[in-house]
Amino acid sequence: MTSADPTCVIAIARSWLGTPCHDQASLRGAGCGCLDLAHGVWREVVGSEPFPIPPNSRDWDETGPSEVLAEGARRMMIEVFDPTV
Numbered sequence: 001m002t003s004a005d006p007t008c009v010i011a012i013a014r015s016w017l018g019t020p021c022h023d024q025a026s027l028r029g030a031g032c033g034c035l036d037l038a039h040g041v042w043r044e045v046v047g048s049e050p051f052p053i054p055p056n057s058r059d060w061d062e063t064g065p066s067e068v069l070a071e072g073a074r075r076m077m078i079e080v081f082d083p084t085v
Contacts, residue, residue: 004045012044013037024053035072042076051075 015028022031026040039049054068073079 009041009045013041016040026053035069035076038073038076 016037019028020031023033025031025033026036028040032040035053039053043049053072
């Protein structure tokens, strides 16, 4: 995984504020979904996307054996366990 300056990542993520929710979209100012937001920020900070986002249900209520959102997030971020949360 490529690392990036946290200050840069935060600034770019904040620039997405106000972007409407739109499933399976990833365009700042136009619309983005949950994991699509991470992909959009990634593109602006790092470059090309690390992996394609698979099709998913509108409410992420997946019926298959895998959790697409959680698995995708784990591929792009560092999971932190905090027992107080």
